[in-house]
Amino acid sequence: MKFTDGFWLMRDGVEASYATEVRDVRVDADRFTAFAAAQRIERRGDTLNSPLLTVDCFTPAEGVIGVRVTHHAGKRRLGPDFLLPGEDAGTGAVRRDGTRVELSSGPLSVCLDEAAPWQLSFRDADGREVTSSGRKGTAFFHTGDGAHHMAAQLSLGVGEQVYGLGERFTPFVRNGQVVDMWQADGGTSSEQAYKNVPFSLHVSPAGAYGVFVAHPGRVSYEIGSESVGQMQFSVEDQSVEYYVVAGPTPKDVLRRYTALTGRPALPPAWSFGLWLTTSFTTQYDEETVTSFVDGMAERDIPLSVFHFDCFWMREYQWSDFEWDPAVFPDPEGMLARLKERGLRVSVWINPYIAQKSALFEEAAAQGYLVKRANGDIWQWDLWQAGMALVDFTNPEACAWFRAKLKVLLDQGVDCFKTDFGERIPTDVVWHDGSDPERMHNYYTHLYNQVVFDLLEKERGRGESVLFARSATAGGQQFPVHWGGDCFSSFGAMAESLRGGLSLSLSGFGFWSHDIGGFEGTPDAAVFKRWLAFGLLSSHSRLHGSSSYRVPWEFGDEAVNVARSFTRLKHRLMPYLYGAAAEAHTTGVPLMRPMLLDFPDDPTARALDRQYMLGPDLLVAPVFSADGDVEFYVPEGTWTHLLTGERVEGPAWRRERHGFDSLPLYVRPGAVLPMGADASRPDGDWLTGLTLLATPDAQDVTVTVPDLHGGVAATYRVVRDGARGEATVAEGHGGGEVTVRNL
Structure with a gap:
């Protein structure tokens, strides 16, 4: 959100109060609190009728420094708040030297000089400034609509580039962008996002650091936009809390951030195989499903998971978790028959209960649905007629929801596609009294956790996997996430990759997408190119909206491409699963932007059409029918995995590949x-x-x-x-x- 009108003026109706002068500092062993006046104090009378900002500096974990800026502390804190499973208070130490106060934690420190104009300076182990919050960097604003906003600015160094903030499909480097943390079902072709994560990764010639804004509601970012040398973030609240995360490398930042907010679980090895779905609105029954499975087997395309999308349930009754008897009269038998063929089974669910479903009346009677302030159940007709929303802040509602899903597990279902979770109303009252604005983004975390916890209880740790669309900070603990609704085009294929790379720099270790695109029907060239990309991703799923995605629908060559790349991925599993275990233990993602492995190569920092799959494989998907592709190889001798061709870097390359190939190079020395x-x-x-x-x-x-x-x-x-x-x-x-x- 912008508050200023250029460099000199404020926008109409905006009143600004900036931390200007330190009036007092209270020091403890591992934290300090500064009190900052919003004006220069020349005499005693200046302290009257003037605000004072309280700035707490503390250390939630090694190498992480937290700052909480508060105007009025009397506002009730309704929650929710991000859970920090790796929180380890007491890792910091405060040193005072005259007017200078310094809090250190691992290789990071924050310094404040009481005698100088207001500035928080964050420094690395060598004393070099990483970033700072100086003049106008700590503030609150009153806007013309009567709202109160807390804001902070952190300086951007020369050449510093900002990444992350969730799965975003806009340009990969965030500099110059305005980004709002607000869950939305907007597809992959707009500034809206399914996965809003208020964590940014900063990379410059001097090193890397991260910034996590610990506010689950709407956070508005101005990244070198309102003030071109600053990253600003603001919230409509009486306080704002943020954490600066130390590097010095991008991997170090992700290790520390995920240690604090949670590391991804390790998905089972079977989940890395090929998933095939019914698609969304297509016509299907057990005969259709069997024909798909038979068709894959007849064509020698290995299949690991079969997924049933929405219409496995009856129309107008999502979600009631009951098979449509007109289409699947013998679900237990069908599932058993699929299991006999070595397949795992996934089914689609969402957290909404349609009015026609028998579960609506049951949940309403028990008080398990979200209500309006007047006590009415919140409902609308968008998506499902008269649908309501399960209140996951109610422990009994969570247990009820898990019990319904357990029936499916007992039938033979292995995992769930946890769709939706973004369209969460704010004109409601939650069971635990949560703030509706803060719950809008956070709801997805509760939803996915309820389902993932059930899987871990019933299937065991290491056998649990979701296919989730929405997430926020901490959601990386419940993999896997997929990129949502994209079009069936080369452009959408590229924007999907961009979103996945952005998510990986937000702490998420595993990511997938709809091979061939979701909306529309891809032409054969798009489908074949997307097959190679999809089968060299963390997880691989064939899925569409109104048309099937079985390879033979796109010709014999598509069948060959599907077969060869599925088999290649299986042969790579000793390598891929090792990289997956690394993501689980360190937070370094399996599918990663080039800058993570080559942070000292300036060219690598902006690359968003190629990636490293684990530490040693460079993948450059082909986004054209004719096979022309431009990509970059860093320094050293790289060897093509399929052909043995060697190329020397650093260099940009242009190659032409058939549908059975793409740039797939093994790292020097690997x-x-x-x-x-x-x-x-x-x-x-x-x-x-x-x-x-x-x-x-x-x-x-x-x-x-x-x-x-x-x-x-x-x-x-x-x-x-x-x-x-x-x-x-x-x-x-x-x-x-x-x-x-x-």
Whole structure:
């Protein structure tokens, strides 16, 4: 939100109060509180009729410094608040030297000089300023509509670029953008987002840091827009709280941020295989489903998960969690038959209860639905006729909802697509008294947690996975998330990737998208190019809206592309699941922007049409029918995984690829473990294991995970000086292994 009119003036009706002068500082062992006047105090009388801002500086975790700025502290704090599972108070230390007060935590400190004009200066371990909140950087505003806004500004250094803030489809680098944290069902082609995460990653030639605004409601960002040298964020409240997260590298920032807000669970290995769905509004029954599964088997396209979208339930009755008997008269038998074929099963759900559903009356009688202030149940007809909203702030409603889903698990369902969760009203009253504005974004967290907790209880840790559309900070704990409703075009394919890379820089380790696009029907070229991209993503799902996404609908070549890239992904599972385990333990995502692995390469910082899949594979999807693709390789000798071609970086490259290929390069010095079983993602990775050694791999330790993310085997690969071939010097835990020079 903009408050100023250019550099000199305020907008009509806006009154500003800026922290100007320190009047007092109270110091404890691990925190300090500063009191800042909103004007220069020349004499005692100036303290009258003038506001005083309270600024608390504290350390919620190692390498993280929190700042809470409050105007009037008497406002009731209704919640919700972001949960911080990694909070570790007491990790900071305060030092006072004359008029200077410094709070340190790990490699980060914040300094305040009582004798100087107001400024909070955040510094790294070497004393270099990371960012600062100086003149006009700590403030509150009254606007013409009578609203009260708290705002903070943090300086942007020369060359500093800002990323993240959730899954956003606008330009990858956020500088110059206005971004509002407000959940919306806006598709992938606008500034709206399904996953709003008030965490930004900042990268510059001097290093990296992060900023997490701990406010679950609407946060309005001006990123080098209202004031071009500042990132401003504001909330309509009496206080604003933010955390500065230390680097020095982007990976270090993500490690610390996810340690604080929660690391992603490790999805089961089977979930990395190919998912096929009924699509949304298409006609389907068990015969249709069987024909799809048979068609995949007949064409030797490995399939891991079958998903039933909305119309597995009866029309006008979503969600009642009951199979439509006219379409699926024997759901238990059908599920058993799918299981006999080695498939897992996913079903679509959402948190809305349509009035025609028998569950509406049941939930209404128990008080499990969100109400208006006058006691009426909140309802509307958008999406489902007369639908209401489950109140997940009510523990009994949560238990009731889980009980309905458990019936499906008992029938044989393995996981859920937790759709929606964005269209949450603010003119309501919540069971626990939560602030409706703060609950609008946070609702999705409660929704996904209720479902994920049920899966962990019933299926066990390591066997739980969602396919979720909406999220906010902390939602990375409940993977997997997919990119929402995109069009069936090359442009939408590119914007989907951009959104996924943005989400990965917001702490999310796993991400997927609808192969071929959701809206409309892709032409064969779009579908085939999207297949290669989708099967070299964290998770891979064929899904559409009003048309099927079975590969044979798009020709024989599409079948071949689907088969070859599915089998390739399965062979890569010893590598991919190791990277997945890294995402689980460190917060570094599986599918990552180039800047995470190459932060010192200025060219890498703006790349949004390519990515690293784990630490050692560069993927550049092809966004054209003719196969022309432009991409960048960082320094070193990179080797194409499929052809063995070697290219030298740093360099931009232009290549032309058929539908059976794309730029897929192995990082210099890497050794890539590949399994022999191409038929499934959760097979025996050690039998027939091959270690692909790049030409300059000299002494590399390779770890092969087990199906639980532990270590199944380790190998040390060295280069034979005489012959120049790579060999295994030692190995632990595995059987015979083949080393092949790539």
